[in-house]
Amino acid sequence: MDRVQRVSSDVGHTVKERIMDKKHEVVLFSSTAIALYGYDQGMMSLVNTNYDYLRTMGLSRDSPMVGVIVSVYYLGCAVGAVLASLLADKRGRKPSIFTCLAVTAIGNLVMFISGLGFHTGAMALMLAGRTVMGLGVGGIDAVIPVYSSELAPDSGRGKALAQEFQMNIFGLLMAFAVNLLTTNTLGKSNQWAWRVPIIVMQIYPVLLLAVIGRLPETPRWFIFNERKKDAHDSLREIFGKDEAQSKMDELQTAHEEECSKQISYTDMLLPNRGRSQFHPTILTIMGQVNQALTGYGAVSVYGPQIFQLLGFGVNKAEYLTLGNYIFYFGTMTFSWLYIDAVGRRPLMVWGAFGLSISFGILTLLGYLAFNSSQLDIPNLAVSIPGSVVLYLATSMFGIGWLATVWLIPTEIYPSTARAQGSAISVIVWGLANFAVTLLTPIGFNNLNYWLFLVFCFTNMFAGLWTWAYSPETGGRSFEENVEFFHKAEKEGTWRVGQVGGGEYTRMPEQEGPQEDGETAPLLRRRS
Numbered sequence: 001m002d003r004v005q006r007v008s009s010d011v012g013h014t015v016k017e018r019i020m021d022k023k024h025e026v027v028l029f030s031s032t033a034i035a036l037y038g039y040d041q042g043m044m045s046l047v048n049t050n051y052d053y054l055r056t057m058g059l060s061r062d063s064p065m066v067g068v069i070v071s072v073y074y075l076g077c078a079v080g081a082v083l084a085s086l087l088a089d090k091r092g093r094k095p096s097i098f099t100c101l102a103v104t105a106i107g108n109l110v111m112f113i114s115g116l117g118f119h120t121g122a123m124a125l126m127l128a129g130r131t132v133m134g135l136g137v138g139g140i141d142a143v144i145p146v147y148s149s150e151l152a153p154d155s156g157r158g159k160a161l162a163q164e165f166q167m168n169i170f171g172l173l174m175a176f177a178v179n180l181l182t183t184n185t186l187g188k189s190n191q192w193a194w195r196v197p198i199i200v201m202q203i204y205p206v207l208l209l210a211v212i213g214r215l216p217e218t219p220r221w222f223i224f225n226e227r228k229k230d231a232h233d234s235l236r237e238i239f240g241k242d243e244a245q246s247k248m249d250e251l252q253t254a255h256e257e258e259c260s261k262q263i264s265y266t267d268m269l270l271p272n273r274g275r276s277q278f279h280p281t282i283l284t285i286m287g288q289v290n291q292a293l294t295g296y297g298a299v300s301v302y303g304p305q306i307f308q309l310l311g312f313g314v315n316k317a318e319y320l321t322l323g324n325y326i327f328y329f330g331t332m333t334f335s336w337l338y339i340d341a342v343g344r345r346p347l348m349v350w351g352a353f354g355l356s357i358s359f360g361i362l363t364l365l366g367y368l369a370f371n372s373s374q375l376d377i378p379n380l381a382v383s384i385p386g387s388v389v390l391y392l393a394t395s396m397f398g399i400g401w402l403a404t405v406w407l408i409p410t411e412i413y414p415s416t417a418r419a420q421g422s423a424i425s426v427i428v429w430g431l432a433n434f435a436v437t438l439l440t441p442i443g444f445n446n447l448n449y450w451l452f453l454v455f456c457f458t459n460m461f462a463g464l465w466t467w468a469y470s471p472e473t474g475g476r477s478f479e480e481n482v483e484f485f486h487k488a489e490k491e492g493t494w495r496v497g498q499v500g501g502g503e504y505t506r507m508p509e510q511e512g513p514q515e516d517g518e519t520a521p522l523l524r525r526r527s
Contacts, residue, residue: 027160029215030144030160033204034168036104036201038172039204040073040133040137042172042173042174042179043197043198045176045179046176046179047194047197049061050194057069064438065123067440067442069130071434071435072127072131073134074431075434076107076132077138077430078427080134080142084096085420093419094215097144100143103136103139104136104140104204106133109199110128111133114129136205145407145422150221150410151218151238158407158474159336162407166336169402173325173328178197179194180322182197183318216238218234219232232244232245232248265420268421269281277413277421280421284421286470289428289432290348290405293455294352294459297433297437299390303324304318306390309370309448311379311386328398344404345474347399347400351400351463352460353459355397356457359459362386362389365449369449409424413482415478469494
């Protein structure tokens with residue numbers, strides 16, 4: 001009996017230890033923060049079609065201002081990323097995240113009260129709220145990947161961030177489900193059908209603000225700011241007493257190599273300077289541009305309209321969109337299964353080519369749906385296979401492109417430029433998605449199904465560019481990834497296959513004992 005009690009006690013202690021483990025807490029916190037971005041995408045997709053919302057804002061359903069209200073948020077994100085990265089370098093990752101969460105909460109409240117009891121100035125207030133919320137979410141998107149990657153081991157960075165971005169899809173799914181519930185319960189002409197989904201978003205920043213005090217600051221930031229004791233304490237909190245000193249020695253060595261290399265935004269944006277980070281910055285920019293070119297910013301925000309293009313009615317299109325988000329969330333599991341096992345580069349290249357084929361098929365099916373009456377084709381003969389293809393395309397994007405382009409900028413810069421690199425990533429993401437979400441409604445109104453053909457070619461471009469110029473960063477330390485750019489400069493080429501004998505086209509072979517436990521890839525690489 002005593003033995004059973006001891007075993008039970010040990011199991012309970014182990015479970016408690018795993019739940020309270022700081023690495024688990026960081027992943028859970030970061031995942032919830034990333035869900036903010038997803039929630040906004042799902043939230044606006046049905047708010048845009050609410051009759052009371054359009055009436056309150058003084059808009060018609062086809063007004064270009066519908067897209068402007070959605071897209072101005074991304075401009076706020078771009079500015080917020082710069083401000084948050086500066087704060088993250090000066091005051092720390094945690095203070096920056098705290099400030100961004102508070103700003104997000106304020107912007108969300110402004111959106112909620114827009115036109116509440118008044119119509120004059122409602123649209124201006126909504127635009128202001130969207131912009132302020134963008135400042136906060138953009139800052140979160142810039143700092144959270146840096147915070148997470150600096151606290152993760154080299155072999156587990158991809159898995160950690162992919163898990164966080166799976167929660168991004170959970171946020172999108174939650175928002176759309178709340179939207180659908182309030183719309184079907186209250187009707188499209190009821191103001192609370194669009195206000196309730198907006199205010200429910202407060203759950204995220206309020207919850208995160210309540211628990212952020214439990215989390216550690218990153219040891220790399222402490223080392224960078226010559227706070228060695230704080231860095232050691234943070235390492236003990238994260239990795240335990242046994243590993244803390246060895247990790248401290250590694251960070252100190254890396255810092256001594258970087259400390260004389262202070263890097264500014266000028267160094268990152270201009271070539272041919274002594275401390276230039278121009279090459280990794282172009283890689284960061286093109287990663288986000290190519291992600292926007294996949295077209296999935298548009299699919300996330302305007303999902304119901306896409307299903308309508310395939311021949312479904314409004315109500316069925318909304319439920320199919322919800323099903324697509326559920327499928328999206330589930331298949332994101334494959335992203336964190338494979339990202340540290342096969343690498344970032346193969347997922348992106350094959351994902352882009354798969355999306356190109358999918359959008360080519362959707363162009364044909366869209367044509368058949370649009371002309372079904374003249375061609376005497378039953379609607380379901382087109383809309384069902386179209387839905388299957390769209391579901392599969394969504395999973396390809398999630399596995400190949402959702403997390404990877406956010407992960408790579410956190411892996412290719414030295415510590416002195418990591419926050420700025422992540423900020424540039426968010427800026428480009430914001431500007432690219434501003435353009436996509438602004439132009440997509442216009443594209444739907446004027447191009448109809450031909451918009452799918454545009455995405456077919458843009459995905460082809462994204463895949464080819466990634467294959468030619470994007471190095472494999474998985475399985476390597478930050479310092480090893482930085483070495484790629486030194487070799488590229490020395491050898492006079494950016495073509496990945498020609499740098500270092502092509503070693504960066506794939507993940508490195510594992511040497512020695514491999515990690516076990518939560519930080520190890522779930523699918524081991526085979527030699």
